[in-house]
Amino acid sequence: MGMTITEKIITAHTDRENVKPGEIVECKIDLALANDITAPLSIETFEKSGATRVFDPAKIALVPDHFAPNKDIHSAIQCQMMREFAYKHNLELYFEIGRMGIEHALLPEQGLVLPGDVVIGADSHTCTYGALGAFSTGVGSTDLAAAWITGRIWFKVPGSLKFVYSGKLKPWVSGKDLILYTIGQIGVDGARYCAMEF
Structure with a gap:
């Protein structure tokens, strides 16, 4: 593998x-x-x-x-x-x-x-x-x-978490918004001792 x-x-x-x-x-x-x-x-x-x-x-x-x-x-x-x-x-x-x-x-x-x-x-x-x-x-x-x-x-x-995004960001939406959304989805400890890979 x-x-x-x-x-x-x-x-x-x-x-x-x-x-x-x-x-x-x-x-x-x-x-x-x-x-x-x-x-x-x-x-x-x-x-x-x-x-x-x-x-x-x-x-x-x-x-x-x-x-x-x-x-x-x-x-x-x-x-x-x-x-x-x-x-x-x-x-x-x-x-x-x-x-x-x-x-x-x-x-x-x-x-x-x-x-x-x-x-x-x-x-x-x-x-x-x-x-x-x-x-x-x-x-x-x-x-x-x-x-x-x-x-x-x-x-x-560390284990790895793979994140795949699709589509296009709307005007005035930035990468920071995307990562804050992601953290909101997995929780503040959702990637504990893991590498987040995009």
Whole structure:
């Protein structure tokens, strides 16, 4: 039986010939993302591990987009922690103020997310990159720290839900309306641990 695009992307990032939904696999990652809320916990976990370097300074993106400009001392400390980690490890994808934007718009605009990539991020909206043909998912800050060290992460291969639409949208009806309608049909948890493929 053939594989879905999600299964093909995951397989291409493993040492296996194929994967099946429900299997636990270890994948190589193309990009690991954190922001000024989630990065500090990942940095603390990284440092507690005893690791001295990241797996690839070109594959870790840090974007201070939630509390920049800083609203208080605590948020300034979180951004400072990111900045110091980025400089210490020569991260190529640290987006300082003046060079930044909303993380999930910024990375595609910079050409950093491509079809076929595996992207993880300590942010629940990381799955947005599926719209670009990548496999992407949110992870916890601890898993992100481990990926910074190894360049790999484990996944339970998700099942896939196929959606087929026909007809033509009426004027002023957009793709957002279509996806909101779809979510309304399946419910907010209707695709839990599944990849939605169109």
